[in-house]
Amino acid sequence: MFASRLNSVSPLLLLLCSLSAAEAAASHRRAPSPAPAVPAKLPGQWTSQGCYTDDTSNRALAGPSQSKDGMTIETCINFCTSNSYVYAGVEYSRECYCGNQLIGSTQAASTDCNMACKGDASELCGGPNRLNLFLNGNTPPAQPSTPSSVGDWNSIGCWTDAAGSRTMPFSPSIAQPMTINKCTDACHAAGYSLSGVEYADECYCGNQFDQGAQQASGCNMACNGDPTQFCGGGNRLNVYEYKSTSAPTVKPGVVGFHGSWSLQGCAIDSVSNRVLANRVPVNGLFDAISCIEACDHAGFPLAGVEFGSECYCGQSYSHTPQYSDLGDCNSICAGVANERCGGPNRLQVYLNNQAAAAPVQKSTISSYTSQGCYTDNVSKRTLTKSMSVTGDMTEELCVNACSTAGYKYAGVEYAGECWCDNSIQNGGASTTTGCDMTCKGDSTELCGGANHLNVFKRS
Numbered sequence: 001m002f003a004s005r006l007n008s009v010s011p012l013l014l015l016l017c018s019l020s021a022a023e024a025a026a027s028h029r030r031a032p033s034p035a036p037a038v039p040a041k042l043p044g045q046w047t048s049q050g051c052y053t054d055d056t057s058n059r060a061l062a063g064p065s066q067s068k069d070g071m072t073i074e075t076c077i078n079f080c081t082s083n084s085y086v087y088a089g090v091e092y093s094r095e096c097y098c099g100n101q102l103i104g105s106t107q108a109a110s111t112d113c114n115m116a117c118k119g120d121a122s123e124l125c126g127g128p129n130r131l132n133l134f135l136n137g138n139t140p141p142a143q144p145s146t147p148s149s150v151g152d153w154n155s156i157g158c159w160t161d162a163a164g165s166r167t168m169p170f171s172p173s174i175a176q177p178m179t180i181n182k183c184t185d186a187c188h189a190a191g192y193s194l195s196g197v198e199y200a201d202e203c204y205c206g207n208q209f210d211q212g213a214q215q216a217s218g219c220n221m222a223c224n225g226d227p228t229q230f231c232g233g234g235n236r237l238n239v240y241e242y243k244s245t246s247a248p249t250v251k252p253g254v255v256g257f258h259g260s261w262s263l264q265g266c267a268i269d270s271v272s273n274r275v276l277a278n279r280v281p282v283n284g285l286f287d288a289i290s291c292i293e294a295c296d297h298a299g300f301p302l303a304g305v306e307f308g309s310e311c312y313c314g315q316s317y318s319h320t321p322q323y324s325d326l327g328d329c330n331s332i333c334a335g336v337a338n339e340r341c342g343g344p345n346r347l348q349v350y351l352n353n354q355a356a357a358a359p360v361q362k363s364t365i366s367s368y369t370s371q372g373c374y375t376d377n378v379s380k381r382t383l384t385k386s387m388s389v390t391g392d393m394t395e396e397l398c399v400n401a402c403s404t405a406g407y408k409y410a411g412v413e414y415a416g417e418c419w420c421d422n423s424i425q426n427g428g429a430s431t432t433t434g435c436d437m438t439c440k441g442d443s444t445e446l447c448g449g450a451n452h453l454n455v456f457k458r459s
Helices: 002-028 073-082 180-189 288-297 395-404
Strands: 047-053 065-067 087-091 095-099 120-124 130-135 153-160 194-198 202-206 226-230 236-242 253-255 260-268 302-306 310-314 346-352 368-375 409-413 417-421 442-446 452-458
Touching: 073 087, 073 095, 073 120, 073 130, 180 194, 180 202, 180 236, 288 302, 288 310, 288 346, 368 409, 395 409, 395 417, 395 442, 395 452
Parallel strands: none
Antiparallel strands: 047 130, 065 095, 087 095, 087 130, 153 236, 194 202, 194 236, 253 260, 260 346, 302 310, 302 346, 368 452, 409 417, 409 452
């Protein structure tokens, strides 16, 4: 009986097994999911331009960018539209770039753009160093260029820069949007001979480069205020140098201000052993007269210009100067193209022939005795307590203020500052130079210098 039942069931089992096998085979023959592609319909008037090369160190699209896991072609196009750019490009499945020019890029094989978008696997989002490129239907603006000159400034190329180690140290305040001309004007007004624009909206000035700067490519970003010109790039400066229109001369002497100033010669100088210890800022266009005026206003009888835009003052020489040939003072003044203002490690020195007698540091004030001149540092003060006084600074006012507050030490600095403490702090050291600025309240007294204190100690 069992065999009879088995014989009657077997055809049914065979039929079911046969159907299951057929369905399995059919499932294996089903078409795979569609390969990712660029959608036929794009937002607005945007159209696909194909697959293009890109370089991580010199982007084909140099405008704003974003990267996220939800990236799609539509997301990128909307992002670039909101920022008013004509080009949009997706890359490496999750990156989006915008721009108004296609920089240093060429068309690549369509198969190179083979990565699905992170936010939509049915769409193509470029590939490694490859962009799926899109245009919004408008004609791209003309490719910007680097002018060979702007006014009295000549282009000297594209140079490297770094946020932590600037090629040129000074960044003037400029009303945006940035142009090359705005930057050169600002650097000229500040007394600098080099001007550089960076990252479309930044401006830097200087008289020489940091030693690590190198000429490079990558100045590919249009100026925010002039899309026809390049304003550097990421960590890249388009640099311009002020040009002279005639042979520079050395200003022989100046009569005016408070006396008659005469040229003493071209002194050998160095950063480690300055002939004149105090560097002072100069407002407006830089030349020998503006430096002399700044030193005279601060009460110094000695003035010197160096390397085109540096101004130094002193009550006396820090050491006996050694003079070289006047022709060694060959740097053009940053503010006057037909005059010379010292040179590299060469100080063009002027003396006020009618200067008053040099001020002195008092030996004692009340119960406080002079300790001489000490070094100071704005970030690590030798005397740490800043003290206000009533009226213009004198040695007596500062000593009396520190005494009233109960401090053992008093120190005057930079003509008008008063500092107190109960001990010498932060490695402040005794020195024989640097304390040569007259007190604002008494020109016969010394009130320290730049980063130098005239110190008194209670007996």
